[in-house]
Amino acid sequence: MTLSQLDYIVAVDTYRHFATAAEACHVTQPTLSMQIQKLEDELGILVFDRSKQPVVPTETGQAILAQARDVLRAAQRIPEIVSESKDDFRGDFRIGIIPTLAPYLLPYFIGEFIAKYPAVSVQIQELVTEQVIERLRNGLIDVGLVVTPLAENGITEIPLFREPFVVYAAELNPLLTKSTIAPTDLQTDGLWLLTEGHCFRNQVMNLCGADRQANGTNALRYETGSLETLIKLIDKQGGFTLLPYLATLDMDTTRQARLRPFDMPQPVREVSLVMHRSFLKRRLINTFRSEILAHLPNELAGKEKEGQLVRLS
Structure with a gap:
């Protein structure tokens, strides 16, 4: 068993494709496949189930791969210790x-x-x-x-x-009549959200209510991963959203006027x-x-x- 063989099986597990793994390891696919086969023969088990596409590790292979990653990290740590000693x-x-x-x-x-x-x-x-x-x-x-x-x-x-949340609302939105916002003030129509998969969306939903409907209006549904897109949609279409504080620092004065902080303690x-x-x-x-x-x-x-x-x- 060699570190190179462990590197090869980890690469196949990462990319789930022998050719891509070989390219990442800077070897030919036949070389990578042969070395993995030699390792499997030595261990007496199959690391990968090649009958499935993409290739997946066997149950025993999963445990071997977890250990292989630990071994490779430990090996990589040795030259790193030397480098760190020299700053x-x-x-x-x-x-x-x-x-x-x-x-x-x-x-x-x-x-x-x-x-x-x-x-x-x-x-x-x-x-x-x-x-x-x-x-x-x-x-x-x-x-x-x-x-x-x-x-x-x-x-x-x-x-x-910890970064505070602030509310950003369209020019005539009733939320702008308030100097500070309470979470209960958000129980109103017009909430715009990021698409699913973004943790910021989950946090906004927790503040505004997990059963809320979004985005925007009954006539428009728009999925985006960009806060800047939400801001521009609100400017033109109305409604409101929540923003992290850092996203507000470069806003012009017109947009700054459409921001409202939360009551204390602020959600962060x-x-x-x-x-x-x-x-x-x-x-x-x-x-x-x-x-x-x-x-x-x-x-x-x-x-x-x-x-x-x-x-x-």
């Missing part, structure tokens, strides 16, 4: 971030982070939370920026800050770094965390515990 930050750093955070949080710190660590190749993917968790488990990303708590087995969460979402329990690049991730916290807007800095946390479901 030598280099290599790929793969980040997954949810769409309701990416355009509003990244600009505050990512430029300085890249400038400070030029030998690190930063790769950022916008993903919904479920995809972040899956890719962490498969070793396809190093760290995620998501909303927590998740309560996912094998996933470590490091809270960064908890933004965290998430990693696999046996995560690699530990010092780099800690440095990444420090950069984020150092560049937060003053209104959010130090707010790790304030506000009434809105659960994901």
Whole structure:
């Protein structure tokens, strides 16, 4: 049994396709298939059920793959320890971030982070939370920026800050007659939401009522993963939505006038770094965390515990 063989079976499990796995491992498909076959012969079991498409691991194969991932992470940790002892930050750093955070949080710190660590190749993917968790488990990303708590087995969460919700409403919406909003004020028509799969949608539904109908009007149903699209639809079609605080900071004065804060204690979402329990690049991730916290807007800095946390479901 070799580390290369373990790498090959993990790649097949990740991509569920032998040709794609071979390409990811930079070997030919016959080489990958032969080495996996040799491993299976040595172990006396089948790791994969090849009769199904896409290929899936057998029951015993699932346990072997979980152990293989742990072994590979442990092996990768050795050169990392040496690099960290020299304060030598280099290599790929793969980040997954949810769409309701990416355009509003990244600009505050990512430029300085890249400038400070030029030998690190930063790769950022916008993903919904479920995809972040899956890719962490498969070793396809190093760290995620998501909303927590998740309560996912094998996933470590490091809270960064709590971000308040605010209400954004169309110009003549009755909600704008109030200086602050109570959750009970939201029991009215005209709520616009993100599509299913976005954790922000779940939090809004928990505040506004899980049985609410959305989006918008009886004549229009529109699914989007973009907060900016919701804002523009509300400007033209009426209604209201909830926004995370960071999404409001670059608004012009006209849109700022259509925002309303919540009564105290304000509902908030908890933004965290998430990693696999046996995560690699530990010092780099800690440095990444420090950069984020150092560049937060003053209104959010130090707010790790304030506000009434809105659960994901």
